[in-house]
Amino acid sequence: MSPADPGGTRTARTREAVVGLSVVIPAYNEERRLGRTLDAVIRHLEETGSRWGGWEIVVADDGSTDATREIVTLRHDPRLRLVTSPAHRGKGHALRLGVAASRGRRVLVTDADLAAPVGELERLEEALAEGHTAAVGSRALKGSTLGDPRHRIRELVGTAGNLLIRGTAVRGIRDTQCGFKLFDGDRARAAFAASRLDGWAIDVEVLRHFQRAGWPVAEVPVHWSHQRGSKVRPLDYPRFLRDLVRIRVPLPGPADALAAALFLAMAVALHSGRFFDPARRYLTDSLQDQNQWEWFFAVTADNVAHLRNPLFSHLQGVPEGVNLMANTAMLGLSVPFTPVTLLLGPAVALSLVTTLGMAATAAAWYWLIVRRLTPRRGAAFAGAALAAFAPPMVSHANAHPNFVVLFMIPLIADRALRLCTGTRTTRDAVVLGLMAAYQLFLGEEALLLAALGMLLFAAAHAAARPRVAREAVRPLLRGLAVAAAVCLPLVVYPLAWQFSGPQSYTHIDHGPGTANTVPALLAFAERSLLAGDADRANALSLNPTEQNAFYGWPLLLLALAITVRLWRRPAVRALAFTAAAAALLSLGPRVHVPFADTTVPGPWALFAGLPLFESVIESRVAMICAPALGMLLALAIDRLAAARSPIARYAGLLAVGLALLPLVPAPLRSEPRAEAPAFFTDGAWKAYVRPGESLVPVPLPEPAAAEALHWQTSAGLGFPMPGGYFNGPYGDGDRSGVYGVPLRFTASLLRDVRATGVAPVIDGRARAETRTDLAHWRAGALVLVPQPRDGALRTTVDELVGRPARWVDGVWVWDLHEGTHERR
Template sequence: MSGAAAGAATADGTAPGDGTVGLSVVIPAYNEEDRLGPSLDAVTAYLRTHEDRFGPWEVVVADDGSTDGTAALVTARRDPRVRLVAGERNRGKGHALRQGVAASRGRRVLLTDADLAAPIEELERLDEAIGGRGAAAIGSRSVPGAAIGHHQHRARELLGQAGNLLIRRIAVPGIRDTQCGFKLFDGERARAAFAAARLNGWGIDVEVLRHFHRAGWPVAEVPVRWSHQPGSKVGPLAYGRVLAELVLLRARSVRGADVLAAILFLLMSVALYSGRLFDPAHRYLPDSMQDQNQWEWFFAVTADNVAHLRDPFFTDLQNFPDGVNLMANTAMLGLSVPFVPLTLAFGPAVSLSVCMAVGLAATAAAWYWLIVRRVTAHRGAAVVGAALAAFAPPMVSHANAHPNFVVLFMIPLIIDRALRLCTGARVRRDGIVLGLMTAYQVFLGEEPLLLAALGMTLFAAAYGAARPDVARTAWRPLLTGLLYAVAVCLPLVAYPLAWQFTGPQSYGSVLHGDDSGNSPLALVSFAERSLMWGDERRANALAANPTEQNAFYGWPLVLVAFAITVRLWRRPLVKALAVTAVGAALLSLGPKVRLPMTDTVYPGPWALFAHLPLFESVIESRVAMICAPALGMLLALALARLSATTRIGPLYGGLLAVSLALLPLVPAPLKAVDRAPVPAFLTEGMWKPYVHDGESLVPVPLPDPGAAEALHWQTAARLGFKLPGGYFNGPYGPDRVGIYGAVPRWTSTMLRDVRYSGVVPPIDADRRRQAREDFAYWHAGALVLAPQPHDDRLRRVVTQLVGHEGKWTGGVWVWDLHEGR
């Protein structure tokens, strides 16, 4: 601001914003000599006749370094209420508005362009909308009741609509018309928002609205009369420039602590996977058992289906000739499809490794974002809470090769969107977004989505009981939003789900045994991969396998969580989180609960759900995974509370207790071993003369959930041949019960038994006939035996079944089934 302008601003002894002026009208101007005069006449004439409504007024013309007679036109006026704020050079509308609003003194501030595209008489509508305590009312051309007198050129209108749509998505959701320059603000809030603004272009309007949105200041959108005026200075490239400015502004608004948190989570994930991450093609996670082979195959077959425009929901590369219903398996199309370019370029081992490492870090970052947004703004406390939510023992267990239970970044976003619905602010919009998010999560993992829904239900019931007043106001918009979500989600997932439950190779519930629940001791014991307290023998005794250690939070954390709950019990959020954690822990015990060290068995709460559709396929011990984010949020609340205390004893005592509870949970890097090399017979294409079109290559024994290395052979051979058997979920029997692997046949069962037992059964004519029938069913072109335990006995059995010796080639024994046909 020039010295003359500053003097004019205070010539009457009135300080900016002291409340003696009722209304300030701020008009930005750059080379507006031709249009500004009539506009000033209209504005001042209107205000003189409405002083009884608006009180003392002023007009501040913020000149943006005009080179024509704009400034002289203003200073020539004899009315002291019309003032000039002159810029030394042209810097943009945003800079002019920032200077003009800073010089204003009104209890309210009206912004209007020099062309008066919206007539000054429309001020009455804005004044009525802002009311006695409103923060802002903006003129809009996009809400019902608006009238457009003279349209812009159609191309300019379309460009403006497209730019407006993008701007709304980036910066100001909920505001339809961000570009209209006719806005009425509470004066103090306007001066605060413009002082905080950084943009110099006309995108400052959006930046200021974003400031109001973040501050929670209500903004009313009011229909106005508007008419396009020739000479607009908003060119076609302005929209792109504003969008770029807003994106950069949003990037600059990210706190350094948030960036450091994301980097920390990525480093934690890299450390966890350090044994395999840097050489994924030649390293294997032994605690994944056969899951790594299976998941690499899922990524490979998805990439192959997409590259060749085949059905992404089905394949016969495994379990030939019946095939595999990929939608009924955890193919995770929501990530395996986007990862297709990486899979095709570097292979499924690299793709899966990157997916899991980055996905785990992204999950932690998503929990961090939710905690900061909904639980506590204390960044340090949020880091600890999010780390527990994403790197708790159950998550580390599944990190061995269950990406559907590790890559959960959508779950915190879904929770936040559901909470937004409870406010009733933008029910339709948030309901639609929730529906899209839910549809995407279906393609990431249906079981985690079901568990998340169960956890949210526990939380909602507990919070509603603690705050019935909130429940009474929230249930209606929540229900309405959920109906919108269902209406959006169902059409997107209807066909895939219909294929999953009724398509080829579909099945009903999966058999997991009579009781797959946690032992009560598992909830208070330490996991195998605990860096300090790991006990492999005890952990394996309390869990089905290393990938299903779904509890193991340790007794110190349980005690600390109990103490936090007691200390902060008055807070409804604490009550809801505690009930959620306890409820999930109890449900994870399964339908039958055996008291430790006794033979006494009681019915468990999961018995209420065990036979319900969808729930009957859940491994109930996994319900304890819900405890991880609930406990993480309780810790975040406690740490935030501790950070605010000035008493040294409670501060250090609390931090020590939390540290002692978390130290036993710090995970050691996942075990990784060198991977057995794939025989040259497969990698170098030596198999091709033996397997004709429509035939399969039969490994000896056939791949199954206990030994699925043949799936790795297949991916190493770029899916060039088909396999009978395999590791997947498919139907069994007339009831189509879900089982792991292919339907057993006599030959596949016999070969598997020989591999594990070393016992060779007598091979007679009936068994040779049965083998020929099985070979014919599999359309077998060749049998392949790689070196393995009891391979000499397997070789003897196959030779007797086929009737001739095999051939040693490319590191394997091969029996060509075309010989003798």
């Protein structure tokens, strides 16, 4: 995926019949001129052919209705080949056919009129020998000569067209339309295969492809003379302008649209258990995270609607509140989704974000693979599907949209690669800075892991291609500096709020058991349709939402085979290193040796104590493997699709299918969701909670039991409550983070009662502690929703507050205003 390498590869043309030079001539009804052109080209190549080591001429017929084809076939020259189109579609289509059929290490494209004499080829070859990947014959440079002048009007139109091209599509090349160009063969086949235009604007499209890929292009002065019989007509100019717009703003083709539709269908199928009824269905394996994420979307929409600070909320953790910027509130989507959340509810908003986000992420990886690795849509589809729907992504799809909605990551990677070319550095850097700022509001940890993955790839690729790396260092560093200057002003205040604002913390200690083990990398995920084993997967992971490895031994063996087979390609070596290094890092600071009761130091120890990295769950680093393995898969399928032997092709594709089959996920598990009691949905709570007061669920919400967040959102976020499920500081003096809040006496007591079902003996000290806690929480009422062991809970609260509860609209309520003053 180097900016200076066509996917890091020679293409499918690496075959026995490779020749030194392919001359590709597009032809449409050229019976009058083609014969003379072929004679001239053959004569020149026979005189100079020794320097090429073999040559061929490919005539690409564009559906001619005259004797153009016969002029080629009747010569019976094995060095002369004909490829045909069944219908007339345009010069671009003919060139695409001809270049695809070429086999040369160099590819010369020349028009059938031979307006630039074939002898000018030597000038172009000198430019390629100096390190350029393409040489464009130019009529606009000093040193070029013009024979018979063109028609004055055509000359003016051509000049205007070149100015327009340089201003919108291809910079630095004064004459893109001269039909005499020499290319590096592999790069030409990659660029023409990626082209979509059928008209003569394909010259612009291909050169733009070279420039955006960072492949150097030289412009060489040539002799040129106008030839009669031009195929360009006045009505072609509007089509040319339309094609320029398509080059500047590329539109997806039918295959791209089909890929996007399939990605969407895959995402909907994965979430089918909840997608079609999100308000009444709950993802079983999300534990309490679905409640938490719906709350994030609801509270963000509420803050935006009421013009409150979107970085903070007092609705949980009363009286301290919640630092939303220090949590995964995903403001980059929860803010723009405010209208959806307010209109359809947070459950629908969350479901749409997760489902559409996974499809968009797959489409973004697909786009990157097509752009950087292979134009084969089938190969790109398979690689992107693995990148976006790998087992770790499926696991996080239960509960963590910040780890599956990653559509910005491929765009960031592509923009960073553009910086390496040194062209348009400032513009690309500004865009990169804006992208990084936006991704920070989608998921900071995902951005950190992506940066780590790109750093691993860059290091490996630099080792594989040191010269390219040396050339890329300066523009890359300059661009990153500009990107940082753009990004930091946009994020400095939110980050300051996150790390220094109310309820901020420095890091979270996730405890032991957060790293992967080697068996976890080799095993199959719980949701594998064919090979899933829930007991084994859960034994090798933290919980169903953190199955961050589970790529399965067949895929890892396939990746090893791909690496060995395609080892000569720098991109393959870099991708393989990235996947292997990420897998090793995910094993944590101490690596458990398989089949032995011992550990050895792991490379993660170098990162574990660093700021930001100290809060990362180590096993999540293995998620970097997903796009790396996806790209290796795309390269392998691209190679197999071009294999000459049908047996090798189909055997290889069968092996790929067998390795991927265990990774096909079953739909995420879901179950009916308990209805929120009418006490909340019908507004009965309003009679018990005055302005400035909180409602206290019994027991208090916490990470292990956060259904109260659903009750709160069902009540329109009308009341605050103590406790909750969020990340906050352990206490005023300790800036380390915890999940939930430190438990006060009453919260701890009620949690123990729920766990044991035993009502303790309540004495005066306990009642005093409870009064203190209720005052701290500014409680207006306590509410107990029917649940297991609620009898013990009700007895305990009766004793603590000194009065029995009332049954109101499906819940037990202790009104703390009774005996003091009238309830509203």
